[in-house]
Amino acid sequence: MKGAPFAGVLRLSRFMIRQDRMRYMWWLVGITVMTLVVPPAFNELYPTEQDRNLMAETMKNPAMEAMVGPGDLANYTLGAMVSHQMLLMTAIAVAIMNILLMVRHTRAEEEEGQAELLRSLPIARHSQLTASILTLFGVNLLLALLIGVGLYSLSFDSMGLSGSVIYGASLGVVGLFFAGVTAVCSQLSESSRGAVGLSFTVMIGCYVLRSVTEWIPPFGWLTQVQPYSDNNWLPVVGLVITSLVWFALAIILQGKRDIGSGFLPSRSGRAHASILLRHPIGLAWRLQRTAFISWSVGMLVLGLSYGSVLGDLDSFFQDNDMLAAMIVADENSSLTTQFLPMLMAVLAFISTIPALLSIHKVVGEERKSRVDHLLGRAVSRNKLLVSYLVLALCTGFLMLSFSALGLWLAGTTSMEDPFTFFTVWQASIVHFPAVVVMIAISTCLIGIAQKATGFIWLYLFYGFLTLYLGGLFQFPGWMEKLSPFGFVSKLPIEDMNWLHAGGLVAVAVVLLLFGIHRFTNRDIEG
Amino acid sequence: MNVIEMNQVTKTFGKHQALDGLDLTVRNGEVFGFIGPNGAGKSTAIRVLLGMLRATNGTATIFGKDVWRDAVDIHRRVAYVPGDVNLWPQLTCGEVIDLFASLQGNVHEQRREELLARFQLDPTKKCRTYSKGNRQKVALVAAFASDAELFLLDEPTSGLDPLMEKVFQQCVAEVKAEGKTVLLSSHILSEVEKLCDRVGIIRQGRLIECGTLNELRHLTRMQLTVETRTPIESLASWQGVHDVVPTETGWTFHADAEEMEAIMHKLSVHGIRKIESAPPTLEDLFMRHYEETAEGRDV
Numbered sequence: 068m069k070g071a072p073f074a075g076v077l078r079l080s081r082f083m084i085r086q087d088r089m090r091y092m093w094w095l096v097g098i099t100v101m102t103l104v105v106p107p108a109f110n111e112l113y114p115t116e117q118d119r120n121l122m123a124e125t126m127k128n129p130a131m132e133a134m135v136g137p138g139d140l141a142n143y144t145l146g147a148m149v150s151h152q153m154l155l156m157t158a159i160a161v162a163i164m165n166i167l168l169m170v171r172h173t174r175a176e177e178e179e180g181q182a183e184l185l186r187s188l189p190i191a192r193h194s195q196l197t198a199s200i201l202t203l204f205g206v207n208l209l210l211a212l213l214i215g216v217g218l219y220s221l222s223f224d225s226m227g228l229s230g231s232v233i234y235g236a237s238l239g240v241v242g243l244f245f246a247g248v249t250a251v252c253s254q255l256s257e258s259s260r261g262a263v264g265l266s267f268t269v270m271i272g273c274y275v276l277r278s279v280t281e282w283i284p285p286f287g288w289l290t291q292v293q294p295y296s297d298n299n300w301l302p303v304v305g306l307v308i309t310s311l312v313w314f315a316l317a318i319i320l321q322g323k324r325d326i327g328s329g330f331l332p333s334r335s336g337r338a339h340a341s342i343l344l345r346h347p348i349g350l351a352w353r354l355q356r357t358a359f360i361s362w363s364v365g366m367l368v369l370g371l372s373y374g375s376v377l378g379d380l381d382s383f384f385q386d387n388d389m390l391a392a393m394i395v396a397d398e399n400s401s402l403t404t405q406f407l408p409m410l411m412a413v414l415a416f417i418s419t420i421p422a423l424l425s426i427h428k429v430v431g432e433e434r435k436s437r438v439d440h441l442l443g444r445a446v447s448r449n450k451l452l453v454s455y456l457v458l459a460l461c462t463g464f465l466m467l468s469f470s471a472l473g474l475w476l477a478g479t480t481s482m483e484d485p486f487t488f489f490t491v492w493q494a495s496i497v498h499f500p501a502v503v504v505m506i507a508i509s510t511c512l513i514g515i516a517q518k519a520t521g522f523i524w525l526y527l528f529y530g531f532l533t534l535y536l537g538g539l540f541q542f543p544g545w546m547e548k549l550s551p552f553g554f555v556s557k558l559p560i561e562d563m564n565w566l567h568a569g570g571l572v573a574v575a576v577v578l579l580l581f582g583i584h585r586f587t588n589r590d591i592e593g
Numbered sequence: 594m595n596v597i598e599m600n601q602v603t604k605t606f607g608k609h610q611a612l613d614g615l616d617l618t619v620r621n622g623e624v625f626g627f628i629g630p631n632g633a634g635k636s637t638a639i640r641v642l643l644g645m646l647r648a649t650n651g652t653a654t655i656f657g658k659d660v661w662r663d664a665v666d667i668h669r670r671v672a673y674v675p676g677d678v679n680l681w682p683q684l685t686c687g688e689v690i691d692l693f694a695s696l697q698g699n700v701h702e703q704r705r706e707e708l709l710a711r712f713q714l715d716p717t718k719k720c721r722t723y724s725k726g727n728r729q730k731v732a733l734v735a736a737f738a739s740d741a742e743l744f745l746l747d748e749p750t751s752g753l754d755p756l757m758e759k760v761f762q763q764c765v766a767e768v769k770a771e772g773k774t775v776l777l778s779s780h781i782l783s784e785v786e787k788l789c790d791r792v793g794i795i796r797q798g799r800l801i802e803c804g805t806l807n808e809l810r811h812l813t814r815m816q817l818t819v820e821t822r823t824p825i826e827s828l829a830s831w832q833g834v835h836d837v838v839p840t841e842t843g844w845t846f847h848a849d850a851e852e853m854e855a856i857m858h859k860l861s862v863h864g865i866r867k868i869e870s871a872p873p874t875l876e877d878l879f880m881r882h883y884e885e886t887a888e889g890r891d892v
Contacts, residue, residue, distance in 0.1 A: 339688070
């Protein structure tokens, strides 16, 4: 290959594989396991055709279709169910893997100067990009094989060889498609962060547009494949061709630019701070803005997806003993109403996560010695911690509200006799005192022993276990009372217990004051 | 009046004694050099002064106020530049400088622009793209653009190139001319020599020497390398000459600063072909300090 434009490609590929083999392995193992655990679980949960048809019924709503795409609902075999509910979600994981790996091999190497070092060797201009493409082609091929063979080896009746192979192959080609997209984005953007951002934007755009029209590659095409029912190879071939187009485009673009440069000019930021950013709380908000917006969207979508199944719950419950055991039996209200507190509890646990992350941000800032800049100026420790606290409390409140909003929105479209928004919101916001207690405990940990702040996650998980699975495993009642979530009234099926709510708030206030006091009296680490 | 006063300050982290009875006074309007090897307790002392660490024992005041209790009050008149400047990757340099300025008091638009130009910083660039030296420059611009009366600078030049170091030195000279006080910590003796009125040397959490550079002259020896036309047999026995090592063509030795004149005189008789001198390093200074204290003990 002397003097060829692709000299050294194979050696570079080998080098990449050697360098990153563990990273590849974890991704491949992760995605394969995530795929292979599902069919046996579904088989357990929905053993008969009747169970599956019921599930198919709950899937017949616009929200579910927007999320997972169309499926063979008329003939909902185990295979059809797996491919309907899992294929698109798994494809997103595969896309993320390809985006991150591709940027790592291309723009990130260029940014860190390794590319320059390599290109000074007898290696052609396009070799690195070609080697990255070749490597990721191999990774996606391996993934397709692992999943195809893995699914077939589970040996369920409805999951035959051809279906399994096309299942694996369709994931592989979606991966290839995003390897191509990212290869192009890496030429366009000047930084690896920019390239990742651009590629993710394309991915999310494709996903969202797919719910509008099924003819948007790659996700729209992917849902046309219908493994285990239609086994349609045409979209798979189409995706291979579009991937090749992306690769060719990336190589052409690379030939037109200098090393280290991009086609999109790097955006420069503001030369001055906005009025908001001139206060500690403005800074705290700015640091968490992106995370806050992402979580808000996430909670809304989660609420929507929970809400979309509400309409079919009653019929669904009658046939599922396991779920029936988890909720309170009551003659006076429908099963859906009885199920609402449990849904809200799960959403409340998840809403607690961003609130806790928000207060924990101050610990991260301390570890990175960035609070020094504030405390070294005229900012008191009180003011610093309270800024983060206010944000954490608002985050908790809003996340509960967003999840309620999502659930209510989807519920009104799917139910015959929908809940009012206020009912749903009450059932959600009743958890707020418990969320405040969790934030207060975190504040105490930050005040006393910032190294131990991780403990709160364990405690949150404990609360989740006792409450969510307590009914199922018949845990003794006092176990859930060890978590603040055990004192939350189950609206709308129970009456509001103001004593409990007031007690939680009182405990929270005491813990908060104590935590703040300790924080103002300890050493700042750095 | 003394701006900073530390009396017998100790600070322990678990079993580790970071400060061990530190006494330190910095007078109004002076540039005080605070030198010592890494891990000697310079940063700990500065963090105690900033009220981030609570002294285990002893008292520390700035402007006569308690550094722990009145931290916020004191900080309105203090500018602090840490040795390792961590900034928020998503903010621009300009945003950080404005944030810092507004947390302290006023933003001086003109001074800000002038300093940005002198330190060659682009305010629209994200901190993510900045090297250590550039982040340090951001902190320096924020500090020198403020109205502070006291500057606490913790190894502020460790990432700067020589050109920027020069700009930094000018800035220190300017604030000194305005009658402001500077505490400059460093482990580079030559930097401190250029800027400081008085120097304090810290080791293992204690101030072991303190005074003007002239007063510390007894600790500073030049390292000389000479080549002469005629051999100097008696060099090792000369007054103020130490550690004589013959090289292929001449000698290297250390010379006491106060004996320099006499040594030069004697050397010139032998016909100097070549002479090189190197300023004393911090290590030399410590060696000298220990020699002296050991000698003192022997006597």
